[in-house]
Amino acid sequence: MTDAEIEQKIKDILVEEFECDPERLKAETNLFTELDLDSIDAVDLVVRLQQEIQKKVNPEDFRQIRTLGDVVAAVSKLVNT
Numbered sequence: 001m002t003d004a005e006i007e008q009k010i011k012d013i014l015v016e017e018f019e020c021d022p023e024r025l026k027a028e029t030n031l032f033t034e035l036d037l038d039s040i041d042a043v044d045l046v047v048r049l050q051q052e053i054q055k056k057v058n059p060e061d062f063r064q065i066r067t068l069g070d071v072v073a074a075v076s077k078l079v080n081t
Helices: 003-018 039-053 068-079
Strands: none
Touching: 003 039, 003 068, 039 068
8 A cells, every 4th residue: 555545545534534624634734733633533543544454553653643644654654564
């Protein structure tokens, strides 16, 4: 799975599950300050990503994530190892 495919999948989830405006979804977009996601939303996003990639996500890997680009990098690392 390429980074572009991962990014598109994450964007799709953010639009479908969290009603985010697709125009606002850029690599540097902060999930918490710009998209108003909270910690519960972050957990929901991790659960949904686990379903999509069929791999267990370590919550520690997602503690430092702030931007959409950070999520793409973390998922890419999981998928491609």
